[in-house]
Every structure is written in structure tokens, then in C-alpha cells.
Amino acid sequence: MRPAPDTQLSRRGFLIATGSVVAASGLGLGPAAAQQPPAPPPVPGKERLIVRASRPINLEARLADLTAYHTPEEVFFVRNNYDVGPLDPAQWSLRIEGEVDNPVVLRLEDLRKLPAFTQDVTLECAGNGRSFHTPRASGIQWQHGAVGTQAFRGVRLADVLALARPRPTAQHVAFDGADKPPTAQAPDFIRSVPLWKAVSPPTMLALEMGGKPIPHLHGGPVRAIVPGFVGSASIKWLERILVRTDEFDGFYMKSNYTAPRVDNDKEIYSLQSLEVKSLIVGPTEGAKLAAGRLTIWGWAWAGEGELTGIDVSTDGGQTWTPGRFAGKWDRYSWRKFEHDWDARPGTHTLMARATDSLGRVQPASRAFNRLGYRWNVIHAVKVDVA
Amino acid sequence: MWRRSVGAVALVLVATGSAAVAPASAQEVPIPQTPGWELVLRCVICHSVEIAVQQRFGPQGWSETLDRMIKYGAPIPPEDRVQLMTYLLRHYRDPNGR
Numbered sequence: 001m002r003p004a005p006d007t008q009l010s011r012r013g014f015l016i017a018t019g020s021v022v023a024a025s026g027l028g029l030g031p032a033a034a035q036q037p038p039a040p041p042p043v044p045g046k047e048r049l050i051v052r053a054s055r056p057i058n059l060e061a062r063l064a065d066l067t068a069y070h071t072p073e074e075v076f077f078v079r080n081n082y083d084v085g086p087l088d089p090a091q092w093s094l095r096i097e098g099e100v101d102n103p104v105v106l107r108l109e110d111l112r113k114l115p116a117f118t119q120d121v122t123l124e125c126a127g128n129g130r131s132f133h134t135p136r137a138s139g140i141q142w143q144h145g146a147v148g149t150q151a152f153r154g155v156r157l158a159d160v161l162a163l164a165r166p167r168p169t170a171q172h173v174a175f176d177g178a179d180k181p182p183t184a185q186a187p188d189f190i191r192s193v194p195l196w197k198a199v200s201p202p203t204m205l206a207l208e209m210g211g212k213p214i215p216h217l218h219g220g221p222v223r224a225i226v227p228g229f230v231g232s233a234s235i236k237w238l239e240r241i242l243v244r245t246d247e248f249d250g251f252y253m254k255s256n257y258t259a260p261r262v263d264n265d266k267e268i269y270s271l272q273s274l275e276v277k278s279l280i281v282g283p284t285e286g287a288k289l290a291a292g293r294l295t296i297w298g299w300a301w302a303g304e305g306e307l308t309g310i311d312v313s314t315d316g317g318q319t320w321t322p323g324r325f326a327g328k329w330d331r332y333s334w335r336k337f338e339h340d341w342d343a344r345p346g347t348h349t350l351m352a353r354a355t356d357s358l359g360r361v362q363p364a365s366r367a368f369n370r371l372g373y374r375w376n377v378i379h380a381v382k383v384d385v386a
Numbered sequence: 387m388w389r390r391s392v393g394a395v396a397l398v399l400v401a402t403g404s405a406a407v408a409p410a411s412a413q414e415v416p417i418p419q420t421p422g423w424e425l426v427l428r429c430v431i432c433h434s435v436e437i438a439v440q441q442r443f444g445p446q447g448w449s450e451t452l453d454r455m456i457k458y459g460a461p462i463p464p465e466d467r468v469q470l471m472t473y474l475l476r477h478y479r480d481p482n483g484r
Contacts, residue, residue, distance in 0.1 A: 055434040135483040136442035138451070182432040183459030370484075 045074045046217070052140045056080035056179075057217065061145035064284050066299065069328055069336065070120070071148030073210060078217050079125045079146060081189040081252070082179040084237055089213070089221040094205075098174075098243035100164035108221065110163075111205060114155040119202060119227065120330035122149040122301045126230035126257055126271050129375025137372025144279055144379075149299075149333050152225045154206035158199040166195075166243050173198035174242040175224045175235035187251035192244065193226055193233050193272070202227045202332060205238065227332030228304040230271045230373075232257050259373045274303030275376035276362055278310060278337065278354040287383045291345050296323070298352055298379075301334040305356030312339035316349035317364070317378065323352065343385040350381045422473030428461050442480035445471070 049059035059078040066075065089108055097103045125146035127139050161173065174192035181188060197203060206214060206225045214220030219236025226233035232252070247253055247270065258268040278300035283289060300310050311320040323339035337352065353362045362378045417423050417435065429438045432455075443451065448471060456462050462470060 051436075052440070053434055053437045135444075135480045138441060138443070138447065140437070141440045181458070186432070186458035 046078070048075050049077065050143075050145065052142065056083045058140050060142055061148065063144045063279060063281060066145065066148070066279075066281055069333075070150055070210060073215060073218075076148040076150065076218065077125065077146045079127075079140070079231060080179065080217075080236075081232075082181055084177070084179040086216045087178055087221060087237060092221045092239070094160075094222065094239060094241065096161065096164040096241045096243065098241075099167045099170040099245055100161075100243050101167060102163070102165040104164050106160070106163070108207070111155050111160065111207065111222070114159045116153060116155055116207075117204070118151055118153040118208075119204070120149055120151050120328075120333035121202075121225055121227045122147065122274075122299075122332065122334040123225075123231045123234060124148075124274055124277075124301070126232055126373050127371070127375075129377070130372030132375055132377065133366070133368055133372045135368065137368070138370060139372055146231075147279075147299075147301075147334075150209050151211065152204065152206040153208035153211075154204040154222075154225065156201055157203045157205055157224070158201065160205055161198065161241070161243070164241075164243070169245050170243045171195050172244045172247050174244055174248040175233075175238055176240040176242065177219070177223075177235045177237040178239050179237055189235075189252055190242075190248055190250050191232055191235060191252050191257065192242075192248035193229065194247075197226060197229065197272075228273055230257065230274055230303075233272075256371065257373070259369050259371070260367075265367075271373060273305070274301065275374055276300075276302040276305055276307070276354050276356040276358070276360040277376040278352040278362065279379050280350055280352050280381045283350070283381065283383050285381050285383075287381075289343055289383055289385045291343050291385050293340060293342055296339045296341050296350055296352070298337055299334040300325075300337050300352070300354040302354065302356035302358075302360070305358035305360055306331070307335055307354060308357050309355045310337040310339075311353045311355075312337075312341075313351040313353070314341055314343075314348050316380070317351050320353065343383075345385050347382065347384050350383060351378050353378050418477050420473065420476060422469040425462065425466055425470040425473065429455070432458070432460070438474075439478060442478055442483055443474075444480060444483040445475060446484040447480075448474045448478075 046059055048065055049061055052058040052060055057078050057080050061075045061077055092108055094106045125142060128142045128146035130137050130139055131141040131143050172192045172194055174190055176190045179189055204225045205222050207222055208214060209218055214223060222238050223236045224234050224238055253270045257271045259271060261267045261269050278298055280298040282297050296312055300307055310323040312323040313320045323337045325335045326338050327336045329335040355361045362376050364378055366375060366377050417426055429435060
């Protein structure tokens with residue numbers, strides 16, 4: 001064990017170093033729990049992110065930092081269910097098994113032989129916005145910043161799966177990463193997607209993010225990218241694909257990442273598509289503005305849907321005016337929206353409301369759900385104009 | 387006075403024998419030192435303490451959470467469970483929560 005680098009903490013009281021120290025101090029945890037997975041390396045360059053948890057690492061962006069279409073790595077959120085140490089690309093392999101006629105083990109060079117493509121994808125944690133639920137929902141208390149967009153380059157999952165020759169009985173594809181729980185009893189983080197989504201051309205195994213090998217914290221050397229689905233579908237540190245006849249039946253499909261059905265709230269379903277959603281980035285909450293013409297802007301996205309409109313209100317939702325989309329976008333990326341506003345002196349509540357091709361509209365409220373998912377309530381920003 | 391009543395749990399990660407890790411900035415989370423506070427430190431065997439103390443539940447929510455954690459290997463024997471529940475509900479209760 002190393003001493004804590006921050007001596008101020010020691011002066012303030014006591015210091016608890018997690019992991020082996022506590023496990024060794026007679027608290028009675030079994031051998032499985034004592035075998036901590038190696039913690040990730042220090043993360044220089046992530047200092048701008050808000051630490052929601054340090055183990056596993058969970059970091060979110062400040063909304064004011066989400067100004068670029070491609071979210072810079074240093075402000076791209078990190079959501080880990082479990083941590084894992086850095087993986088050596090030379091040692092990396094991917095096993096495909098289950099409902100296939102030709103189980104295979106692939107290495108990076110096998111993936112590199114397949115046709116590669118690049119796409120911009122917006123990833124959002126299913127629990128983004130959880131902290132706005134009342135009462136408090138269970139889980140990491142994300143505000144707005146567990147979302148980001150990057151260019152991912154990789155190969156089509158359909159091409160990879162074809163190498164293993166899925167059987168006609170195959171209906172779901174489960175992803176398993178190298179991140180493992182700290183005890184033998186805790187559930188492995190495995191999630192599945194339906195076969196239709198797995199073989200959809202945009203669904204990829206990504207090797208690059210922003211033109212570089214995928215950084216360790218973002219799932220390198222290879223992660224799944226399931227565009228349009230909640231972020232947890234895009235399993236990081238991928239090392240095993242399990243082709244199945246049914247949806248994977250583990251905790252992270254049947255308990256976590258589930259929400260009550262809209263048509264029958266006694267039943268739950270495993271989350272798939274992201275919601276239709278928008279966030280106002282500028283002006284920021286509490287901004288003091290000079291009267292005159294200015295542009296309200298932000299990002300909108302719609303998961304499996306396609307954006308069909310963005311409405312903006314400058315009077316707290318009493319009246320709405322169509323905004324416009326501007327700039328670069330991709331099928332599964334967010335789109336920048338803008339709305340010109342003649343700001344008059346006073347206090348104003350700005351709002352944005354996106355709509356999509358699935359007929360979805362951002363709601364004014366969201367019924368509480370225990371795990372705090374589906375937060376896409378219309379974002380309101382209060383500003384003062386002088 | 388308030389500062390005296392809290393302990394600071396350093397969110398400094400110590401891997402088993404390898405490098406210490408402080409993602410972004412090392413932080414500290416105040417843990418009020420009322421009866422039962424030591425039991426919270428058992429949570430940090432598997433996850434940093436702020437995972438626990440950012441939650442707010444009512445009795446049912448905390449009870450279910452504790453049961454799940456015990457099932458996953460948290461070293462909280464039955465004789466400590468009541469005290470830990472009391473502690474969590476004292477400091478991390480949502481009056482409107484389950």
C-alpha cells in the first residue's frame with residue numbers, strides 16, 4: 001500500500017484507504033472479495049470532469065463544457081459499473097460463442113481485415129439526469145453531463161458475427177467486457193441487444209475514438225458501439241460475445257437498466273433506445289446578459305428516432321417558437337440547435353423541446369421510476385437580462 | 387463544530403500492491419461520526435464511499451440496498467445490520483422516499 005498523497009486528509013481526521021487494507025483488517029470478507037481488480041491508472045487530462053464516484057470511476061461533464069460537436073476526450077463522461085486495469089492490445093482477443101455454428105476467437109488483426117467505417121455517435125448514460133428525479137432515485141446522481149459525441153471508427157458487428165455463423169435460432173447478442181465485479185457474488189456487467197440491432201449496419205465494434213485508439217477509460221482497445229441505445233449497451237473492454245436465443249438474463253438486463261412499461265407499470269422492460277432530448281448550452285443557468293439580439297443554442301438527440309423539430313420558449317413554456325438545426329450531424333449524433341432571441345430586460349426562463357420521428361416529444365415532467373432513468377424533461381435555464 | 391463531527395474518507399484508491407490512483411482529483415466525503423459510522427467503511431471494500439452517501443432512500447429502499455450488497459458479499463452480519471440501517475436512515479434518508 002502507498003500512503004495517501006494528500007496529507008491534509010490525514011490532518012483532518014482519519015484516512016481510509018480502500019481495497020486490500022480494509023480487506024486485510026479483519027472485516028471478514030472472503031478471498032474472492034480480497035482480489036480487487038486492478039484499479040485504472042491515473043487519468044491526466046480528466047480534471048475538468050466532476051467526480052461522481054472514484055471507484056468505480058464515474059465522471060461527468062459540466063454542461064458549459066459541452067460546447068463542441070465532437071466532445072473532447074478531456075470532457076467526455078466516464079461511466080463504469082466496474083473498473084479494470086489497462087489492457088494490452090497485443091494480448092486482446094474476442095471470443096464469440098453460444099448460438100453459432102463456428103465459435104471463434106478473434107484478435108485485433110482479424111478485425112482490421114474487415115471493412116472499416118467511421119460515424120459520429122452520441123453516447124448518453126441511461127441515468128443521465130437522474131439527480132433531477134423526486135424522490136431521489138437509486139444510482140449515480142448524474143446531472144446533465146453524462147453525454148457526449150465522438151467519431152468512432154471500427155467494423156460492423158454484422159461482419160464480425162458472420163465469422164461465427166449464427167444459427168437461425170439466434171435472437172440476441174450479449175456483450176461481456178473485461179471489467180469484473182469485486183466479489184464472486186456480485187453480477188458480471190453483461191448486456192445484450194436484440195439481433196436486429198446487433199446486425200444493423202451502424203452497430204459496430206469500435207477501435208478508434210476521435211481518430212485515435214480508444215482510450216482505456218472509454219473502453220479500448222475494442223468496445224461495442226450500439227448507436228441510439230442507452231450507453232450501457234455499448235460495452236467497453238469487449239472480450240466476449242454470447243449469441244443467444246433470448247435476452248440475457250443477468251442483473252444488468254433484468255433489474256438494472258430497466259424501467260416500468262408505459263402501458264403497464266407493473267411490468268418492467270430493459271432499456272433500449274435513448275429518449276428524445278435536448279439541452280441548452282448557451283446561455284448558461286444564471287447568466288447575466290446584456291439586452292439585445294443573442295442566440296440560444298444547445299444539443300438535441302433522439303436515439304432510435306430522428307429529430308423532426310426543436311421548439312424554443314423564452315417565457316417559461318407559455319409560448320414556443322421553432323428553432324433551427326445547424327451544422328454537422330450524423331444519423332446517431334446529436335444536432336446543434338439555435339434560436340435567435342431579442343432579449344429584453346428582465347428575468348427569463350429559456351426552454352427547448354425536441355420532437356422526433358417516433359412521435360416522441362420531450363415532456364414537462366417524468367413519472368418517478370426507482371432507478372431514475374428516462375430523464376428527458378424539458379430543460380429550463382433562467383437568465384437575467386439587463 | 388460541525389467539522390469536528392465528521393471524518394473525512396479519502397477517496398484515494400489503492401490497488402492491491404500496485405499504483406495508487408486518484409482519478410481527476412482526489413476528493414473527500416464527510417461521514418458523520420455518529421454510532422454506526424464505522425460500518426459504512428465496510429462498503430468501501432468494493433466501491434468508494436461516495437457511491438453510498440449520494441443515495442437517499444426511505445427504510446424500504448435502504449433495506450433492499452443493504453440486502454443486495456450483503457448478497458454480493460458485503461461483510462455486514464445480521465448483528466450489525468440494524469445499526470447500519472439506523473445510521474443510514476439518520477443521515478441519508480429521503481423523507482419522501484421508499
